[in-house]
Amino acid sequence: MVEDKILVWKFNRGSKDALRRIYEKYKDDLLGLAITLLKDRSVAEDIVHDVFVSFAQTTGTYHLSGTLKGYLSTCVANRARDRNRLRSGTNTGLDVVEALGSSSDGPTEHAIGSEESGRLDDLLARLPYEQREVIVLHLHQGMRFREIAKALGISINTVQSRYRYGLDKLRTILNSVVTK
Amino acid sequence: MRPKENIEKFVRVRKPHVTTSRQMDKRTLDDSFAAMEQTIRTKSAEHKPSVQRISILSRMIKLTAAAAVIIVTTGLIAVFVDRGIGEKPDTNTVSEIVKSPVEMMTAMSLERAFQRGGIEAVEEQSRKAFRPLGLKPKNLSFDQILAEFNGNCHSTGRTRL
Structure with a gap:
């Protein structure tokens, strides 16, 4: 947190090193979030790229309220939601889920490799987008419900109910998978 | 552990690790x-x-x-x-300067008359002012009127009228 404040302070004074450090620190986390939300690595990469370019344009005026990770995660989630709306006409279900990590360059850049992670990803993909978004932001990005509510512009009760319904549905799906 | 916590833990530990x-x-x-x-x-x-x-x-x-x-x-x-350098500020009130409302009105009307037509207008004004009293201001000069405004009426002006 203190490190982030120092980085933001330097970033606001035009330090490229600070921007590079912020990118290095959060790039993987944000890309993972975008991939989980959109199920498309190339689109996820575009989103993370756009978020950082937009963030770079706020140099000198950016005011850190809350956590930097929360802010960047919110930016990614908002852009992912917009992309999701744009392609809402197309099928975004399991049939078109791109194999995660398929476009990574080398062995050190592999995406979700484990079978379990892939399975969770498939399970999350079965949830409605809104529920998936809240679950991922809370459990993966560590954002509190209040933060999520503020970021998404909805009430905290809505966030909590989406989260609860999402977990219920996830449990049901898991149970059905286990039963089979 | 409750089912809700189970599922939360399941999701949390399986967070995807992606590298750019x-x-x-x-x-x-x-x-x-x-x-x-x-x-x-x-x-x-x-x-x-x-x-x-x-x-x-x-x-x-x-x-x-x-x-x-x-x-x-x-x-x-x-x-x-206005005040003179080092002079004591003028603390006279209006009531001290102007002895009565009649004097004030007279002063104002003469002032306006002077602005309107100069000395001739003042003399005309004074003639009009004294006519109802039946006085004959023929001997009244402008200096005397001014002296009266300045508060010297007892010494000069009225005695000659």
Whole structure:
């Protein structure tokens, strides 16, 4: 947190090193979030790229309220939601889920490799987008419900109910998978 | 552990670990640095005053300073001329200066008459003023009237009327 404040302070004074450090620190986390939300690595990469370019344009005026990770995660989630709306006409279900990590360059850049992670990803993909978004932001990005509510512009009760319904549905799906 | 906590733990521990590609890093950082530089350039251009603006500003400052000096000097001169340098401020009230409302009205009407037509108008005004009293102000001079306004009525003016 203190490190982030120092980085933001330097970033606001035009330090490229600070921007590079912020990118290095959060790039993987944000890309993972975008991939989980959109199920498309190339689109996820575009989103993370756009978020950082937009963030770079706020140099000198950016005011850190809350956590930097929360802010960047919110930016990614908002852009992912917009992309999701744009392609809402197309099928975004399991049939078109791109194999995660398929476009990574080398062995050190592999995406979700484990079978379990892939399975969770498939399970999350079965949830409605809104529920998936809240679950991922809370459990993966560590954002509190209040933060999520503020970021998404909805009430905290809505966030909590989406989260609860999402977990219920996830449990049901898991149970059905286990039963089979 | 409750089912809800189970499922939360299940999701949390299976958080995907993704790494970005070198291409993506390069593209994102290059574009971000370019955007940052552009923003800094734009902001500095907005804040940097042009030479023309500086000269105009300088001229305006000079004119304003000159005007302020003139106003202050004029004000000080006016104050000292009115009161006299080092003199005690005039603390007389209106009631002390003007003995009665009649005197005040008379003074005002003569003042207006003087503004309207000079000495002739004042004399005409005084004639009109004394006519209802049946007095004959033929011997009344303008100096006597002024002396009366200045509070010397007991010594000169009225005795001659």
